[in-house]
Amino acid sequence: MDAEQRALHDSWDTILRTVTRVALSSVLIWSVCSALRYGVHATSDQLLAFATEGRLWWAPLMLVGVLLVGGLLRGLLNRWPGWSEVASDGVDVALHNYHITYEDPADNPRPRYSLPAFKLALRKAAATLLTLGTGASGGLEGPVVLVGESLGAGVARLTRAGSEHTLRTCQLAGIAAAVATLLNAPFAAALFAIEVVYGNRIVYRKLAYCLFAGIIAYALNNRLLGFRPIFVAPPHGHTYTLAEYALTALVAVAVSAPIALMFGLTMKHTRQVVERVHPVLRGAAGALCTAVVAVGLFYVADMDLRHVLGMGEYTIARLLAGGQGDLSLWWFLLLIVVGKLLTTGFTIQSGGSAGMLIPSMVLGGVAGAATAQALEAATGLMEVDVSLFVVVGIASALVAVVGVPLAAIALVLEVFGAEYGPPAILACGVTYVLTLRLSIYKEQPREAAAEQLSEQDASRSD
Numbered sequence: 493m494d495a496e497q498r499a500l501h502d503s504w505d506t507i508l509r510t511v512t513r514v515a516l517s518s519v520l521i522w523s524v525c526s527a528l529r530y531g532v533h534a535t536s537d538q539l540l541a542f543a544t545e546g547r548l549w550w551a552p553l554m555l556v557g558v559l560l561v562g563g564l565l566r567g568l569l570n571r572w573p574g575w576s577e578v579a580s581d582g583v584d585v586a587l588h589n590y591h592i593t594y595e596d597p598a599d600n601p602r603p604r605y606s607l608p609a610f611k612l613a614l615r616k617a618a619a620t621l622l623t624l625g626t627g628a629s630g631g632l633e634g635p636v637v638l639v640g641e642s643l644g645a646g647v648a649r650l651t652r653a654g655s656e657h658t659l660r661t662c663q664l665a666g667i668a669a670a671v672a673t674l675l676n677a678p679f680a681a682a683l684f685a686i687e688v689v690y691g692n693r694i695v696y697r698k699l700a701y702c703l704f705a706g707i708i709a710y711a712l713n714n715r716l717l718g719f720r721p722i723f724v725a726p727p728h729g730h731t732y733t734l735a736e737y738a739l740t741a742l743v744a745v746a747v748s749a750p751i752a753l754m755f756g757l758t759m760k761h762t763r764q765v766v767e768r769v770h771p772v773l774r775g776a777a778g779a780l781c782t783a784v785v786a787v788g789l790f791y792v793a794d795m796d797l798r799h800v801l802g803m804g805e806y807t808i809a810r811l812l813a814g815g816q817g818d819l820s821l822w823w824f825l826l827l828i829v830v831g832k833l834l835t836t837g838f839t840i841q842s843g844g845s846a847g848m849l850i851p852s853m854v855l856g857g858v859a860g861a862a863t864a865q866a867l868e869a870a871t872g873l874m875e876v877d878v879s880l881f882v883v884v885g886i887a888s889a890l891v892a893v894v895g896v897p898l899a900a901i902a903l904v905l906e907v908f909g910a911e912y913g914p915p916a917i918l919a920c921g922v923t924y925v926l927t928l929r930l931s932i933y934k935e936q937p938r939e940a941a942a943e944q945l946s947e948q949d950a951s952r953s954d
Contacts, residue, residue, distance in 0.1 A: 536624050
């Protein structure tokens with residue numbers, strides 16, 4: 493039997509110790525991720541709002557200076573031993589640490605880290621604050637995956653976890669706790685942790701611990717910080733017409749799959765641009781390119797800087813609130829898509845610590861809204877529910893970029909409501925089939941890779 497099968501016969505004492513480890517690590521992870529979220533919002537939101545709404549001619553230029561200073565500091569830090577591991581998104585590093593969890597084939601379940609787990613988590617949090625806090629483009633979800641995985645492994649090692657199964661359980665539950673802290677959606681967070689780690693295989697024993705970790709983070713969020721949904725969608729009826737189902741499938745075919753391809757191509761080409769610069773200046777070069785795109789759109793198209801910089805939650809909230817003004821123009825929304833792709837690519841590929849998960853959701857939501865506006869403009873008579881296209885675009889883009897269909901559906905049900913579930917289910921299913929062979933993360937198992945991982949786990953435990 494492999495480690496997963498042997499876990500079925502764990503004693504109640506072993507289960508209790510594992511639950512205690514998961515609970516302790518979940519509280520710690522919630523504290524760190526909440527502090528990081530507060531710090532990023534307190535700095536980035538204020539900076540971008542001042543640069544956009546301050547109506548001072550030098551405010552956008554000040555933002556350029558802040559971005560350059562942040563990029564230069566990142567470039568200097570990434571030259572120090574240990575800091576290069578916390579650059580970029582962080583999900584690949586977390587997956588690598590998860591799948592290679594021991595140094596000695598004997599009973600020695602220690603993660604093969606070049607840094608101690610707690611130090612890796614704190615450095616990742618600091619690098620993320622330095623990146624997103626200076627106004628760069630990206631999400632928090634990617635970085636906190638590594639923070640959660642590292643802190644979970646650290647707690648397991650500190651409490652002397654006696655088996656590889658227990659260690660991996662703490663790592664996986666740590667990912668779920670971190671994502672639940674940000675999304676306030678425990679079921680979606682637990683499914684995300686399982687799907688992003690195991691691909692197309694659901695390990696129910698580990699899912700149970702992930703659900704427990706997600707609930708702890710959710711309860712702490714609501715009890716101590718107050719319930720604050722990340723997005724609020726207008727109400728929608730539970731009945732959909734055949735045309736609405738067809739249009740949501742169109743979003744999957746014409747929007748989400750191309751978004752995944754464009755995301756991959758953008759990451760490739762922006763990396764080629766910044767790699768021409770000396771490593772120490774690479775962060776500053778990426779920040780300069782990011783600033784040129786954002787400030788250029790600000791002056792040329794009168795675009796709010798928050799549409800292409802920061803985490804993108806401002807844009808989605810505006811679209812779900814009705815999308816008035818420029819957000820009701822399909823060509824303006826396409827400009828946001830292009831700008832967000834470029835700023836996110838330059839931020840991440842130049843060594844910035846920022847995630848791709850939220851940007852992918854923002855890109856899907858904005859592209860979905862653009863599709864709705866284009867259809868309405870083309871037909872002239874068709875009234876299209878833009879919010880439906882935004883929600884479906886968010887979910888299907890998450891599937892296209894990260895490959896987590898169950899987590900995307902659960903996110904819609906928990907955040908937007910059950911009435912948005914049927915079209916989201918259809919769009920996520922179609923998107924998953926179309927993008928099955930696409931993967932942004934090299935360490936993420938899909939299809940044959942997932943089966944190979946299962947065989948490797950079994951052979952290691954024999």
